[in-house]
Amino acid sequence: MIFKGLLGAALMMATSAASAGDARFDWFDYQGNDTIYRFVKPTESQYLNPILSGFHPDPGIVRGGDGAYYLVTSTFGWFPGLPVYRSTDLVSWSLIGHAIDRPGMLDFSGLGLSRGVFAPTISYRDGTYYIANTCVDCRGNFIVTAKDPAGPWSDPVWLPDVGGIDPSLFFDDDGRVWLMNNDAPEGEPRYEGHRAIWLREIDPKTFQPISDAHVIIDGGVRPEEKPIWIEGPHIYKRDGWYYLSAAEGGTARGHSQVILRSRTVAGPYTPYEGNPILTQRDLSENRPFPVTSVGHADYVQDDAGNWWATFLGVRPYDTEDHYNTGRETYLLPVRWTPDGWPIILKRDAKVPYLDERPSLPKAAPPSLPTNGNFSYREEFDGATLDGHWISLREGHENWAKLEAGSLVLTPQMLPLGSGRNPSFVARRQQHMTASASTAVTFEPGINQSAGIAAFQNDAFFYALAVTLDDTGNRIVELRRRTGEAHAPDGTALASAPLKGDADAPVRLKIEADGGRYSFLYAEGPDAPWQVLVKDADGTILSTAVAGGFVGAVFGLYASGP
Incomplete structure (x- = not known):
């Protein structure tokens, strides 16, 4: 695929006509309308959580050399x-760019969608930005750098002597650079989920270790309780203390953030007696509009000297911990205790949807909202595809182009569940109650289909498409895949005949309402919507059912020979 900038290199405006068998999408429309935002409305002095809705996990944040703030999140096997x-x-x-935006920087081919790039951390020092990250199942830990956070970012510098995940950099006042990471503990793990945080000094130019690594957290802040999955470490310095912050408890409802400190960067680190400094695991599951699974926090200091924390959380739509929007990014102020400990949230307090804004000059709203109820419409009339569009793994094949106000996708012999790089571009689902729709012109051949999908990973999705039935007549068909044991293109659930001409657009629509998804179609620009399937099981698109670490997306696809 020819990509530019934020989706790889470029979806350039094409000049030739679409090939026979190509699918032409005239527009993509998204509507988000969550109930909570009808009641929670920020005043001029307030802001709304989450600050980045939809699949934006593991936020890392830094204040840059220009005084602005830069934030990065995980994307796993999505590209860019x-x-x-x-x-x-x-x-x-x-959104200003992506750190992994060129084919060949990393190799995602053959990876499960929840592998790839985990938990990035971003740092700034003396005119250079640094992102430390892990490519799980694809060579391990690495660092990329840039003079401009919008890019271009360098090719990865690999850290072959650093195992585990979640690397993070700390630049000390004396010019020394330290690397933290999660890895197995010394000796044999004592229990499932027993991990440790390691620290070593690295060369500031080559990033390679120049000291032996040693453990600075073994298991967690209360080892006798057998804490699990200590990860996501960061070190900060304030008033002569080195503060070590890390996530603990896994990324489900037991997730939390803990804090320790030391007078020297190498430790030993003493945990805060009041840990955790952020969690929701002690609250009632029946509370209204819950935010759960919070943790993986990173701190930043603003112009006024105030400290803030970004962290991930989720918004389940039932007490069974079903959520389809993935792990989202939240912001809360950090409050320091009189004896110098940074607290994000009291143990019994709920993550608020509203809080007081930082004492910074108010910026203009972004061109595309990132939270609250909003809608947008993509007309495909630009020279490049908007940077919020993502594809599965890397887009090497030349299967997409922008042409005369349409997105044109060439079908490949790769179904949505192929585990590879099918002709599929997608946008995050950012609301529990949402809809996504499009208009597609497509004259399918045998075993060809094109349409719109609600997709969680290769094994769990719905696909609503224009295709042919067994007699060669055009139909609209809904297919569903609910696990790797099923066919990679899913199983047919329902279909209806299409009566119009093949050169006329067919409108397709998906409506999400928590754990229920409905699928509609219409022929012609003004025809009323027809319901093909109403209230299908949407929990198959939740993390609790589909597994992994990603969130659901809505996307446009074409497949077949």
Whole structure:
């Protein structure tokens, strides 16, 4: 695929006509309308959580050399990877680029969708930005650098002597650079989920270790309780203390953030007696509009000297911990205790949807909202595809182009569940109650289909498409895949005949309402919507059912010989 900038290299405006068998999408429309935002409305002095809705996990944040703030999140096996957002007030965020945006930087081929790039951290020092990251199942830990956080970012510098995941950099005042990471503990793990945080000094130019690594957290802040999955470490310095912050408890409902400190960067580190400093695991599951699974926090200091924390959380739509929007990015102020400990949230307090804005000049809203109820419409009339569009793994094949106000996809012999790089571009589902629709012109051949999908991973999705039935007549068909044991293109659930001409657009629509998804179609621009399937089981698109670490997306696809 020819990609540019934020989706690889470029979906350039094409000049030739679409090939026979190509699918032409005239527009893509998204509507988000969550109930909570009808009641929670920020005043001029407030901001709204989450600050980045939809699949934006593991946020890392830094204040840059220009005084602005830059935030990166995980993308796992999606491409381009590691989106970079910019803000001047910590509230209004705009996507400016991706750190992994060129084929060949990393090799995602053959990876499960929840492998790839985990938990990036971003740092700034003396005119250079650094992202430390892990490519799981694809060579391990690495660092990329850039003079401009919008890119281009360097090719990865690999850290072959650093195992585990979640590397993070700390630049000390004396010019020394330290690397933290999660890895197995010394000796044999004592229980499932027993991990440790390791620290070593690295060369500031080559990033390779120049000291032996040693453990600075073994298991967690209360080892006698057998804490699990200590990860996501960061070190900060304040008033002569080195503060070590890390996530603990896994990324489900037991997730939390803990803090320790030391007078020397190498430790030993003493945990805060009041840990955890952020969690929701002690609250009632029946509370209204819950935010759960919070943790993986990173701190930043603003112009006024105030400290803030970004962290991930989820918004389940039932007490069974079903959520389809993935792990999202939240912001809260950090409050320091009189004896010098940074607290994000009291143990019994709920993550608020509203809080007081930072004391920074208010920035203009971003061109595309990142939270609250919003809608947008993509007309495909630009020279390049908008940077919020993502594809599965890397887009090497030449299967997409922008042409005369349409997105044209060439079908490949790769179904949506192939585990490879099918002709599929997608946008995040950012609301529990949402809809996505499009108009597609497509004259399918045998075993060809094109349409719109609600997709969680290769094994769990719905696909609503224009295709042919066994007698060669055009139909609209809904297919579903609910696990790897099923066919990679899913199983047919319902279909209806299409009566119009093949050169006329067919409108397709998906409506999500928590754990229920409905699928509609219409022929012609003004025809009423017809329901093909109503209230299908949407929990198959939740993390609790589909597994992994990603969130659901809505996307446009074409497949077949």
